[in-house]
Amino acid sequence: MRSLIQLLGATALFIAKTRADESIVHDGQLATPGLVIVNAPQPKTPLGGDTLHISLDVTANGHLPLNLEDDSPTRIHNISIFLSSYSLGNNFTVTNGTAGRDEASLGNILEQEPGSTVKHVNWVWPDCLVGDGGSDGDRGNYNISIRQYFRLNDEDHYTIYDLPIAVTNGIPEDDDRPSCESLMNELLSPEEIDAEDANKVGFFLDPDSDIELDYDELEDESSMLALSWVMLGAVFVLAIA
Ligand SMILES: *[C@@H]1O[C@H](CO)[C@@H](O)[C@H](O)[C@H]1NC(C)=O
Numbered sequence: 001m002r003s004l005i006q007l008l009g010a011t012a013l014f015i016a017k018t019r020a021d022e023s024i025v026h027d028g029q030l031a032t033p034g035l036v037i038v039n040a041p042q043p044k045t046p047l048g049g050d051t052l053h054i055s056l057d058v059t060a061n062g063h064l065p066l067n068l069e070d071d072s073p074t075r076i077h078n079i080s081i082f083l084s085s086y087s088l089g090n091n092f093t094v095t096n097g098t099a100g101r102d103e104a105s106l107g108n109i110l111e112q113e114p115g116s117t118v119k120h121v122n123w124v125w126p127d128c129l130v131g132d133g134g135s136d137g138d139r140g141n142y143n144i145s146i147r148q149y150f151r152l153n154d155e156d157h158y159t160i161y162d163l164p165i166a167v168t169n170g171i172p173e174d175d176d177r178p179s180c181e182s183l184m185n186e187l188l189s190p191e192e193i194d195a196e197d198a199n200k201v202g203f204f205l206d207p208d209s210d211i212e213l214d215y216d217e218l219e220d221e222s223s224m225l226a227l228s229w230v231m232l233g234a235v236f237v238l239a240i241a
Pocket residue numbers: 018019084085086087141142143162164195
C-alpha cells in the first residue's frame with residue numbers, strides 16, 4: 001500500500017544540526033537527524049540504577065507504519081547505539097544492530113517488542129560504572145550515540161545523534177554486570193566520525209519541517225482481515241439496501 005503523508009509547517013528551521021542540545025524538543029520528545037524520535041532520556045540527565053533505559057519511537061511519531069516493505073522508499077534499516085565519552089576515553093556497545101544477542105550488548109532493537117511503536121532499551125550498566133553517586137573512575141559525562149541507517153524517500157542515509165547524559169547516580173554492584181572490556185570499542189576522533197557531514201540530511205522531523213514521507217506498508221494478515229471485514233460490511237449494507 002503506497003501512501004504519502006505530509007508533516008505541516010515551515011521549512012525555516014530545517015537546517016542541519018548535529019547536537020542533541022540543539023535539537024527541537026516537543027512534548028518532551030527529541031527529534032534526531034533520522035526517523036527515530038527519542039522519548040527518554042532527556043539531555044544532560046544524571047542517570048544510574050540497574051540499567052540504562054532508552055525509549056525510542058521508530059514510527060516518526062506515528063507518521064510511518066511499523067511494518068514496511070524491504071524496498072519501501074522510506075524505512076529504518078537498523079539502529080546501533082554506543083555509550084561513549086571523550087573525557088573518560090570509553091566507547092561501549094549498547095547494541096550494534098545485529099540479530100545476535102549476547103549477555104552484554106543487545107540484539108536488533110527493531111525486532112524486539114513486535115507490534116510496539118516504541119522500543120525500550122534496557123542495557124545493564126557494565127562493571128566499571130558501579131558507584132555510589134558522583135563521578136569518579138569511569139563515571140561522569142557520556143554521550144548516548146544513536147546511529148541510524150535509514151532510507152528517506154529513496155535515498156539511503158547513515159546519521160549520528162549524540163545525546164549527552166551524566167552517569168553520576170548510584171549504580172549498585174552486581175556479579176551479573178558485564179565487564180567494560182567486553183563491550184569496549186576503539187574511540188574515534190570527531191574528525192574520523194565527521195558527524196556534521198553524515199547529518200547533512202538534517203532534523204527533518206522537526207515539528208516545523210514540511211517533509212513528505214513516501215513509504216510502502218507491508219500487508220499483514222491482520223490488516224487483510226480488517227479489510228475483508230470492511231468488504232463484508234459493505235456487502236451487508238448493499239444487501240439490506
Ligand atoms: C558528546 O558528543 C559531542 C559531539 O556530538 C562532543 O562534542 C562531546 O565532547 C561529547 N561528549 C563526551 C563526554 O564525550
